[in-house]
Amino acid sequence: MELPIRSRNRKPTGRQPYHALSAAFVRNVAQAGRYCDGNGLYLDVQPSGTRSWVQRLVIRGRRRELGLGGFPLVPLKDARAQALANRRLARAGGDPLAEKRRIKSMPTFAAAAEAVCAQMRPGWRNPKHGKDWLSSMARFAFPRLGRLPVSEVTTADVVKALRKVWHERPATARRVRQRISTVMEWAMAMDYRNDNPCDRIGPILGPQQDLVQHMRALPHREVASAIETVRASGAVSVVKLAFEFLVLTAARSGEVRGALWAEIDTEEHVWTVPATRTKAKREHRVPLCRRAEQILDAARTLGGGNPLVFPSGRGKQLADMAVSGLLKDLEIGAVPHGFRSSFRDWAAEETNHPREVVEAALAHVVQNKVEAAYARSDLFERRRRLMDDWSAYVGGGAGAPADDRPS
Missing domain, CATH: 3.30.160.390 (Integrase, DNA-binding domain)
Known part of the structure; x- marks a missing residue:
């Protein structure tokens, strides 16, 4: 057998061979x-x-x-x-040597998740959230992904980790998916990978069946009747006021229940929800229609100087079940959050208000670049007209006359 060129004890004599070995x-x-x-x-x-x-x-x-x-x-x-x-x-x-060292030091998915959790923990208000964050990953993600290098996790791996729980426990699956995605974003920032495999799993796993049921909403044509039912009920007055204020402002339940008088400007007819209390972590200005301000006047009379607009009987923030329980007791087939969907459907089906104005009223974070440009102005005066129209539609009366509004 003829030996290929041997380099030991020989000096190079020219161009090296190419694919010399068999x-x-x-x-x-x-x-x-x-x-x-x-x-x-x-x-x-x-x-x-x-x-x-x-x-x-x-x-x-x-x-x-x-x-x-x-x-x-x-x-x-x-x-x-x-x-x-x-x-x-x-x-x-x-x-290539540095790349080899980088690959050798590549963390596993489990190690990456622990690092991400440690970085985020100081920003969590509730210390229990960190324990829940890791325990959910350990239960649902680590069995499939934990030992894999974080650079090697594929869309197929994520799908296999979530497939069973995706339909059996939809809310849990969504949280775990978001947490896996957060780990992948961290890995991208650390130059361990170039993509996020969670971005492509939706079409593979399919829709979840609990989404509509979980956020039950009334057809927008039934909202006015629901308000009348609540007004006529024997429920606690402050809870009834909080519910109607929630409907008229299309705000989230937690934002309404935690509203403070310091956030209300009656001269400018605006309620400013601070960034610390919004889901998007951005300040949200809510235009107040005439009926909303009437509700505030009634709430001030009931509040007795409490800094909360809608305090409970003990002077604390209303519990989440206060409003949702009211709807359940009155057999109104919706949850508080569902009235945001009713508002959105009404705006789309019954009005000519632009979509970006409606999304701004709901304090949604926009993805489209054109909508984002609109959002920088927050479209406040256009949202005021939108909310006045909504108030008139659900029986709260028209907005205040133009000369009563700030210029």
Whole structure:
């Protein structure tokens, strides 16, 4: 058998060979030495018969030697592919050795998740959230993803981790998906990967069946009747006022229940919800229609100087069940959040108000660049007209006359 060029004890005499070795030679060679294949790739054969791959490269002006693994674990084909990739990276100014160290230090998904949790923990108001965050990942994500290098997690892996729980426990699945996505975003920021596999799982897993049921909403044509039912009920007055204020402002339940008099400007007819109390963590200005201000007048009389607009009987913030329980007791087939959907459907079906104005009224974070440009102005006066129209539609009366509004 003719031996390929051996580099040991020989000086280079010109251009190196290209693909000089054959698979049969690599498999059978017994004589110790280094055998050149091309692209700086050598088969190193020890007297013991052990064979391994070595590559010589000039990396940023310095001659270096890289180990590419042993044969037969790394076959000739794979060694050539890695050698070519290293050579291209070095010619482009990169450092294959640094890349090798980076891959070697690549954290597993579980380690990455723990790092993300540790970074976010100081910003969580409730210390229990960190425990819940990790326990949900340990239960639903780690069995499938935990031991994988964070760079190797694929869309298929995420789908397999979530498939069973996706329909059995939809709310939990959504939280876990968001947490997996957060880990992937962290990995991208750390240059461990270039994409987020969670971005593509929706069409694969399909729609969840509880979304509509969980946020039950009334057809917009039935909202006025619901308000009349609540007004006529024997429920606690402050709860009835909070409910109607929630409907008229299309605000979230927590924002209404936590509203403070310091946030209300009766001269400018505006309620400013601070960023600390909004879902989007952005200040949200809510225009107040005439009926909303009448509700505030009534609430002020009941409040007795409490800083909360709608305090409970004990002077604390109303519980979430106060409003939702009222609707359940009166057999109104909706949850508080569902009235935001009723408002949105009414605006789309019955009005000519632009979509971006409606989304701004709901304090939604817009994704479209054109809508984002609109959002920078917050469309306040256009939202005021929208909310006045909504108030008139649900029986709260028309907005205040133009001369009563700020210019």
